Amino acid sequence: MTNREIQEISCILEAVREQKPIVHHITNYVTVNDCANVTLAIGASPIMADALEEIDDIGSISSSLVINIGTLNERTVKSMLLAGQKANERCIPVILDPVGAGASALRNQTVEKLLQEVKITVLRGNMSEIGFIAGVQKGARGVDAAHNKDSLENSAAMVQEFAQKLNCVVAATGAIDILSDGQRMFYIKNGQAVLGGITGTGCMCTSLIASFCGAGKDYLSAAAGGLLCMGIAADLAWPKTQKAGLGSLRMAIIDELSHMQSGTIEQYANIVIPLQTD
């Protein structure tokens, strides 16, 4: 990521705060409140709605769509599929969070179906989830292969290849976040390992990405913007709350997001020099 690219990302944040895009969420009931609050804190406007009967109406007033399968069920999976298809018809970006991919056949089949029937704009998961899905896409053997790739270079190759295959942005979060649209690669080092001790930090990343995608058309930059905001918020919040504990950290992340400005991104973005992955 170059300084120019970071500036472009920070411009999208300004657009989010100006345009207040409506972000339609079909998401889980575990972290939904946090997702709504980070969406508001970054300047966008969340609508949570999962009833099949209103999917089309809500989609018609939204600027982006989050599909998060965290607590999926038969009823909501139907809504996810319909919402995705309607968003495709309207050229509204669709951000998929395959929470727990690999943990159950229901989740795996739902992700498969979503990838087949909906054109995804950004796929955001942790490295393990992305690796699992990429592996499944390659066949059962691929799973192990993907899981054995533990170097940054191998992970980057997997993300880029999968982004090419899906023809979308893939954003795999981890110690270093790796993003690709199949051509360009972005690497982000912001963020704290301790985030794993708070539920929903991944879901919140996805909602932030969707907020950015609602205001910017370069979806790789939009995805990077969402992850930069979360990572920087954590970097700023953790030193202030480390002594207190994880409850305080969770609150402070929302605090930092609510103050996040384009200058904050430019000042604190901790990026990695692009690797040669092909």
Next chain:
Amino acid sequence: MTNREIQEISCILEAVREQKPIVHHITNYVTVNDCANVTLAIGASPIMADALEEIDDIGSISSSLVINIGTLNERTVKSMLLAGQKANERCIPVILDPVGAGASALRNQTVEKLLQEVKITVLRGNMSEIGFIAGVQKGARGVDAAHNKDSLENSAAMVQEFAQKLNCVVAATGAIDILSDGQRMFYIKNGQAVLGGITGTGCMCTSLIASFCGAGKDYLSAAAGGLLCMGIAADLAWPKTQKAGLGSLRMAIIDELSHMQSGTIEQYANIVIPLQTD
């Protein structure tokens, strides 16, 4: 609102803290935790239950009912209707929060049906939602008309007229909250615009109103009490948390509500001299 009226409202708060009325909620999964926590913080006792099979039982031990359509679906709409009808039979106050009215036909039809089949005690929404419903009640043309009324005087007339038509208390929140039972008008200036940056502050108002309605029979005063508590809590919390951010503000609102006493209301109520609206 006169000083005497404020005193009556603050007496209801004392009654809430003494009687600990049970407030049955059928509400959305986005802000339900906050609704439960503000209900407890103000001294009442929340029960969240939406299964049709237990609606009657839960209603039989409750002092008021919240119907909040924030994440409605086919199953829960049935429960809302039954709960409302059972509450009517038992003369238990019903507080309706038409979250997102105007955003989908499902929401509009559900609100219509609830207003037709249930005697609502207090309708609490933001000015846009109330305006939309009032407009719908007048016919499709009325929607635009309602939205064009932007002066306080016009809004007040709309609220009063709609309260008369529905024969209930209408509480429309905004920069100035406007409440009417069709005759009397209350205006509340407490509260902070920044509350729009936190999800569920409207839902929390509704739960506070329901807490008051569970302990006081003058429902206009009860509705004003709920809104005063939220507004004052925000007024006290915001100066302490403005520098920190929205996560801290959200926590501090619960803090302030948990310390709210009758004297707090009397000291900080920021009311507007009644307008002549007819």
Next chain:
Amino acid sequence: MTNREIQEISCILEAVREQKPIVHHITNYVTVNDCANVTLAIGASPIMADALEEIDDIGSISSSLVINIGTLNERTVKSMLLAGQKANERCIPVILDPVGAGASALRNQTVEKLLQEVKITVLRGNMSEIGFIAGVQKGARGVDAAHNKDSLENSAAMVQEFAQKLNCVVAATGAIDILSDGQRMFYIKNGQAVLGGITGTGCMCTSLIASFCGAGKDYLSAAAGGLLCMGIAADLAWPKTQKAGLGSLRMAIIDELSHMQSGTIEQYANIVIPLQTD
């Protein structure tokens, strides 16, 4: 509880932090976020999943199961029963939280069915819920009897007797928590009455117990460990947040849990000399 028993409990906490057991929750949407966050704060790993189609898969990777009936419905009750049976087949501990037992026939029947069809490992409820269920088990008359037993000695006898009857650990929380596996009795005085002003503190206890049960085979000690952690967290958090209010207390409890170590338990466990109950 002896010092040796407290040491054994604190060893289980160390095992939780080392093993990070996966705790499958089928729980309510009111407090689910708090349940996930306390599970993480104590070192375990929560998975919330309630779709019947994935119950078996999720169970196969979990170390313990929480069944919390707080916002049960027809669909999720089926999942609870299946999850419980599958956990029994796999010898995975099942922790049942009968939220609101006594408040509706649906809840009572569900608890009955769960106790009949699933071998429960730990039943965790407040004294009133446990008393109600124990009474129901004895027949309708027993309910009143149970509720009239208000002395510690009578409550302890009820808990022990019920633990014998169910052949499981019963953990009844209150001013003094009473736990029994039918033989041994544990009494815990940690905790603050003010916890009743925050939603979900009972549910959080249950999730903590399940975290301990996922790492320790002595389920009475595991149950005591979960309750000690919650009680001690409250004891440490309350003096720091009493002036601020209940919002701050809620956050501080998560803070304290995230710093909880075996030494914290050993230092602050406030136990009662065992009574003679038979």
